[in-house]
Amino acid sequence: MKNWTDATCDGLISGATASVLSTAALMVCGKIEAGDPIAPTNAISHCIWGDISATKNGFQAKYTIPGYVIHHASSVFWAVILEKYYGHELDKSDASGTLKIAGVATAIACFADYKLTPHRLQPGFEMRLSKPSLFMVYASFAFGLAIGARAVRNKRVDN
Secondary structure, eight states, rough: OOHHHHHHHHHHHHHHHHHHHHHHHHHHHHHHTSSSSSHHHHHHTTTHHHHHGGGOOSSOOHHHHHHHHHHHHHHHHHHHHHHHHHHHHHHHHHHHHHHHHHHHHHHHHHHIIIIOOOOSOOOOOGSSSHHHHHHHHHHHHHHHHHHHHHHEEEEOOOO
16 A cells, blocks of 8 residues: 555646546536536535526636645545555556556545435536536546556656
């Protein structure tokens, strides 16, 4: 098992990648379903401002910035957990194995997000998106985790 320092360093990279890709999915799905690409990110800030944030469209610093920061921090959190407990498996995996492990970690994160946390701590974007869109967001998250985890390992090989 990795130590927390190494898991955090590696998780920062894969978490950032997962955050960016899943935010892109939020924007595409938000544009299609809510008519606004920023609406799902605004909704994430409901843990601070309440469900009113889920009604906000367009960039609004009060809702959009905390929404993205919360999403990014959550992405890094899950990536660090992945690296801490499955980093040794990722070290031995090829790209398809890495994607499988990232998929399992994402399924655990989704379960925790919607079954283990109270409404106020849930992601919030589900208030603006359909279940198929949520699937796309979480799939993008898994893909981002996998890309980031492979990049970390490829960088080690290059050094």
